Amino acid sequence: MSAKTNPFKTPKAPTAKPATDDATASLLLRKAEDGYAFPVLDGVANQFARSLRDLIRALGAPTVQVDRGTAERMRFADWCAASAPAIFWRYHAPPLKGPVLLAGARPLILQLVDIFYGGKGQLASEREELTDAEDRFAARLGRDIGLQLAAAWDGKMVPELDCVTTDSAKLAAVRADDELLVQRFTLRGGVLDGRTIACAYPVAALRGIADVESGPDIRDEAPADAEWTATLNSALKTVRLPVRSVLARPEISLVKLLGLEVGDIIPLTIPRNVPVTVAGRHFAAGSIGEANGNAAIMIEHIERGSDDE
Known part of the structure; x- marks a missing residue:
């Protein structure tokens, strides 16, 4: 295995230290005699916020944004009380020596x-009480969120959903x-504005994966050739991308x-605002109108998005 530069590793002191200190330094940053910080989780949270935003948009809320809040430490009982009424998801998450817990406001579901x-x-x-359809949807959503969380951890932690409940005692x-x-993680925009999803890690379990390193490898790279970069940028500006907008998605029964026969009419309900996608990614929202005698979207x-999107 090739050596990797670890930005979270503390320099070794001249005197001998317990073996656990070097492992701990890769994920944990000692703040005080009895306290720890988890700097790697900042990057995980940023990625998870973007993935969660894309997931919610795919469910039918194309204008939703997700704000990531500041991490806080609290007792499990206090967290449950603050989350209620909620849907709770529990994940078995190797190599974490304990579960990962998520809570979403029940009205959000x-x-x-x-x-x-x-x-x-x-x-x-x-x-x-949730209906059977809502129970199934909550389980499906929990599995999808677990996949997003695994991606945010870059596969170093693999959450497997093992419990969906409205009762924190379970x-x-x-x-x-x-x-x-x-x-x-707070949703912003439309009817979902202000709804939250919280991700909770037992602190003791996080200390158990101190040797997990985060983020991509950091390697020395030669500076890019200026002429080559300018040529590439010029070429990219001429690339043509497909722009698409879906005006309506009618649904009719199988019967x-x-x-249907030739001449039958399918009624459409066109919303005031429609999504505009570029190369399959959500780019903007606009209203339908007319320009120079042609149908158009303003x-x-x-x-x-973020700088890396």
Whole structure:
């Protein structure tokens, strides 16, 4: 295995140190006599926020943004109380010596189900019990979120969903006084604005994977040739990309579909704002109108991604 430069590794002191200190330094940064910070989780959280945003958009909320909050430490019991009412997901996550826990506001799940099945995400009323369809959707969403979390960890941790519940008492393997490191992700935009999903790691379990390194390898690279870079940039500016907008997605029953004949009409409901994609990625939102006698879309909002998107 080739050597890697580790930005989180503390320099060795002249005197001998326990073997565990060198392993701990790769993921943990000792702040005080009895405290730890987990700098690697900042990068994981940034990537997870982007993946979570793309997942929610794919479910039918194309304008949603996700804000990542500051991580905080709190007791498991306090976290459960602050999250309620919620859907809890528990993951077995090797090599973590303990579970990874996620909590989503219960109204968020109800809204996502409504959006997924063609609604507008409006809540008719608060309910404690979920329907069978909502239970299945919550399990599916939990599996999808687990895949996004694994990608954020770059495959160094592989969460496997093993429990979906609305009752925090069923989250076994975590005690009331166990300390968690909690990262909150807040949705912004539309009817989902202000809804949160929280990801919680038991602090003791994080200390157990101190030798897990984060991020891509850092290697010395020769500076790029200026003329070659300018030629490449000029060529890229002439590349033509497909721009697409879906005006409507009507749904009809199988009986009606099989009964369609030439001359039949399928009614369409066209929303005021429609998504605009470029090369398959969401780029903007606009309104339908007319320009110079042709149907057209006026851009009203352009998505702003991170610098690496």
